[in-house]
Amino acid sequence: MEQNNIKKIVIIGPESTGKTTLCKNLAQHFNTLWVPEFAREYLETHGTKYTYEDLEAIAAGQLKLEDEMINRLSSQIPDANCLMIDTDMYVLKVWSEYVFEKCSPFILEAIAERKYDLYLLCDIDVPWVKDYLREYPDEGPRIELMTIYKDILIHQQTPWQIISGNYTERTKKAIRAVEAIL
Structure with a gap:
């Protein structure tokens, strides 16, 4: 299958909203691969004390990982028709602007260049889970x-849907949303 036939579904949202869990569940359901959060x-x-410059390195790593998984998908699961992506450049933009009040042109250019087929925005209606990498429990x-994520998605062209409810409900809603674009 050619890469451009693969639908790319991005799961985004604030930290501790079940993005990784949802990616894994969707990948399993649709017999495909998923791109972890780099x-x-x-x-x-490198440690949890990151800088503005680290976010550009993280963005580059995320893009590279996404490209690698697309190539791997074509060879490992040739009949797959979608790829689940845990985090994209919008997440890096929000993170950068929220913490450093600015965003690297590299991240902004990647947002303009990369095209996706569906965004699933994980709602904050699940309990925050403590993790040494997470910063915003309140x-x-x-x-x-x-609110920032909703505003971004409202002002871009790719279809999107908020995914809320418990983890089982989220997976069911997300499956329906993905099926609608396949």
Whole structure:
């Protein structure tokens, strides 16, 4: 199957909203691969005290990983018709602007260049789960970040849907949303 026939579904949202769990569940359901969040690997390797410059390196790593998984998908599961992606450049943009009040042109250019077929925005209606890489356990920042993500998605052209409810409900809603574009 050619790469351009593969529908790319991006799961985004504030931290601790079940993005990785949803990616894994969708990949299993649709017999495909998923692209993990590169930031986790980067921070585990380089430490949690990151800089503005680190976010550009994380963005480059995320894009490279996405490309690698698209190539791997074509060879490992030739009949797959979609790829699940945990995080994209919108997440890096929000992260960068929220923490550093600016965003690298590299990230902004990647947003303009990369095309996706569906965004699934994970809602903040699940409990925050403590993790040494997570920074915003309080409700205020979670609400603020969710509002930022909604605003971004409203002002872009790719179809999107908010995914809410418990983890089972989220998976069912996400499956229906993906099926609608396949």
